Amino acid sequence: MALEMKVPSPGESITEVEIAQWLVEDGDYVEKDQAIAEVDSDKATLELPAEASGIITLKAEEGDAVAVGAVVCLIDTDAPKPGGGDKKESPESELKEQKEETSTKEDSDKADALKQTPSKPSTPSQKQDKTYATGTPSPAAKKILDEKGMDCKSVKGTGRDGRITKDDAVQAKHSMGTPGAGKRGEERKKMSMLRRKVAERLVSAKNETAMLTTFNEVDMSAIFSLRKQYKDEFKDKHGVGLGFMSFFTLAVVRALELYPDVNSMIDGDYQIKYDYKDISIAVSGPKGLMVPVMRNVENMGFRAVEEDVKRLALRARDGNITVDEMTGGTFTITNGGVFGSMLSTPIINPPQSAILGMHNIVERPVAIDGHVEIRPIMYVALSYDHRIIDGKESVGFLVAIKEALENPEELLMDNDVKRTLEL
Numbered sequence: 001m002a003l004e005m006k007v008p009s010p011g012e013s014i015t016e017v018e019i020a021q022w023l024v025e026d027g028d029y030v031e032k033d034q035a036i037a038e039v040d041s042d043k044a045t046l047e048l049p050a051e052a053s054g055i056i057t058l059k060a061e062e063g064d065a066v067a068v069g070a071v072v073c074l075i076d077t078d079a080p081k082p083g084g085g086d087k088k089e090s091p092e093s094e095l096k097e098q099k100e101e102t103s104t105k106e107d108s109d110k111a112d113a114l115k116q117t118p119s120k121p122s123t124p125s126q127k128q129d130k131t132y133a134t135g136t137p138s139p140a141a142k143k144i145l146d147e148k149g150m151d152c153k154s155v156k157g158t159g160r161d162g163r164i165t166k167d168d169a170v171q172a173k174h175s176m177g178t179p180g181a182g183k184r185g186e187e188r189k190k191m192s193m194l195r196r197k198v199a200e201r202l203v204s205a206k207n208e209t210a211m212l213t214t215f216n217e218v219d220m221s222a223i224f225s226l227r228k229q230y231k232d233e234f235k236d237k238h239g240v241g242l243g244f245m246s247f248f249t250l251a252v253v254r255a256l257e258l259y260p261d262v263n264s265m266i267d268g269d270y271q272i273k274y275d276y277k278d279i280s281i282a283v284s285g286p287k288g289l290m291v292p293v294m295r296n297v298e299n300m301g302f303r304a305v306e307e308d309v310k311r312l313a314l315r316a317r318d319g320n321i322t323v324d325e326m327t328g329g330t331f332t333i334t335n336g337g338v339f340g341s342m343l344s345t346p347i348i349n350p351p352q353s354a355i356l357g358m359h360n361i362v363e364r365p366v367a368i369d370g371h372v373e374i375r376p377i378m379y380v381a382l383s384y385d386h387r388i389i390d391g392k393e394s395v396g397f398l399v400a401i402k403e404a405l406e407n408p409e410e411l412l413m414d415n416d417v418k419r420t421l422e423l
Contacts, residue, residue: 003052003075009068010041011323016067017041018193019060026058029082030075037072040193044290044323048072055079063190136162141169149182150174195288205348210386213345216398218405220361220376223247226408226417233423238303242421245281246305248333248358250412251404253277253298256331259397261389263330265351271388280329280349281309285316291349292321293329303422337361343379353388356401357381 007017017039024036030050037048050056054077060066137145137152141164145152148169155172157164191199205211227242234242256263256277264273277298280291292312297305315321332349337360346357357380364377382398404411413420 001077002057003054003077004071005048005051005073005075007039007048007066007068007070007072010039010044010046011327014041014068014323016065018065019062019072020045020192022058022062024056026056028056029079030054030056041323044321044326045192045194045319050075052077053081065193137164137169138166140166144169145172148172148174192288198289201350202347205350209348209350209353211348211383212386212391212394213381213383214391214394214398215343215379215381216402218378218380218402219366220378220405222406222408224376230417230421230423234302234421237423238306240303240306240310242302243306243309244358245309245333245335246302247405247408247412248356248401249279249281249294249297249305249309250300250302251401251408252279252331252333252356254404254411255397255400257298258400259393261393262354262384262397264388265330265353266385266388267351274330276330278328278330280326280332280352281312282332282334282349283313283316285321286319290316290321290326291329291332292316292325293327295328301422302420332356333358337378343381345381346383348383348385354382354384354394354397357383 010017018041020038020040022037024030024034030036030053032050032053034050035047036050036056039046039048052075054075057074057076058072059074060070060072066072137155137157138159142152144166145155145164150172152164155164155168156162157168159165159168223244231242234240260273261271263277264271266272276296279294279297281294282289282291284290292315294300294305294308294312300308312321312325315325329349329352332346332352332355334346334355335358336344336346337358341359342362343359344357346355348355359379359381361376361378363374365372366375366377367373368375380398380401382394384394409415409417417423
């Protein structure tokens with residue numbers, strides 16, 4: 001019996017997927033639940049498991065866009081599982097081998113005949129002057145050109161018969177339009193559906209929002225001090241590290257409480273405000289940038305945030321993140337600092353209205369009470385949709401984050417560090 005395998009729905013509102021890669025070949029025997037293909041939707045890459053064991057017949061090519069519910073392959077469930085043993089050759093293959101043997105024998109006979117044919121004796125001729133092909137370099141010129149990484153074809157020779165002399169090579173210069181001796185290959189590869197959708201959303205965000213970015217800097221000394229004092233105890237107690245993300249995430253929650261317009265979206269002529277804080281965090285996965293969502297972060301503490309960040313990052317890294325885990329979100333945090341970024345203007349994650357960009361921490365000289373001190377400084381950036389967030393709210397929001405990060409013990413921990421960290 002031939003079982004038709006259809007494309008399952010990866011999530012709500014997704015109507016088609018793309019065959020990113022077949023993990024099996026046409027005619028292979030597959031086992032039930034074996035991963036046979038990777039399919040891209042506009043939100044995630046998912047594996048397609050075989051629904052039964054049998055011989056598979058592929059009905060779609062890699063790169064094809066297929067509708068949800070369409071048949072992509074057939075599985076012959078009555079086909080026996082192939083056993084070991086040598087594969088019996090078909091009459092066609094035997095005939096092919098005979099033809100190859102005949103052709104080889106004929107070539108060999110011709111070679112023997114050539115060997116037996118006496119060569120025509122050379123006759124003495126009058127000595128002639130040696131000539132050179134145009135563009136041939138002298139040994140010294142060739143050495144110089146090789147050292148310069150230049151092709152002799154790009155140099156005009158002034159010697160006899162157009163030969164390239166040593167002086168020609170010394171005076172030769174690279175032409176701006178002449179490629180050097182290095183590799184000049186290129187590769188053309190179709191982007192995945194996920195990457196194309198990300199590109200489409202980023203362009204849409206730039207074209208359809210009045211995006212503006214404001215910047216500030218944060219003295220991370222207080223957070224460094226807290227982490228140095230409590231990170232070992234925190235990890236021993238909870239099994240996760242006390243990172244920077246928990247401080248930034250909880251600082252964002254506090255700032256969203258103070259400036260609710262930042263925690264809102266535009267829907268046509270309406271502004272929708274949310275009384276909950278679902279924070280999207282940008283993480284790097286094998287298929288590119290993923291933005292999973294932490295739900296109701298206003299109810300979380302440091303331990304819960306660190307555990308959720310670790311869980312989502314691992315799922316994204318292992319390719320197990322689901323569409324539901326990336327759907328929604330009222331505000332996004334992205335950390336380019338892990339890649340060494342000093343400063344950037346992050347692009348809004350639509351339909352959200354704002355995104356916070358973290359960057360690397362660098363020791364910089366700053367003025368403290370009239371004295372110059374070296375402090376760990378991080379630049380932060382807030383990109384926002386100016387259609388619903390005014391400059392007053394955006395600047396105030398970023399200042400609120402700065403205040404919380406520079407005084408976390410009072411503003412994020414209510415002056416009780418051990419209780420807040422659940423130690």
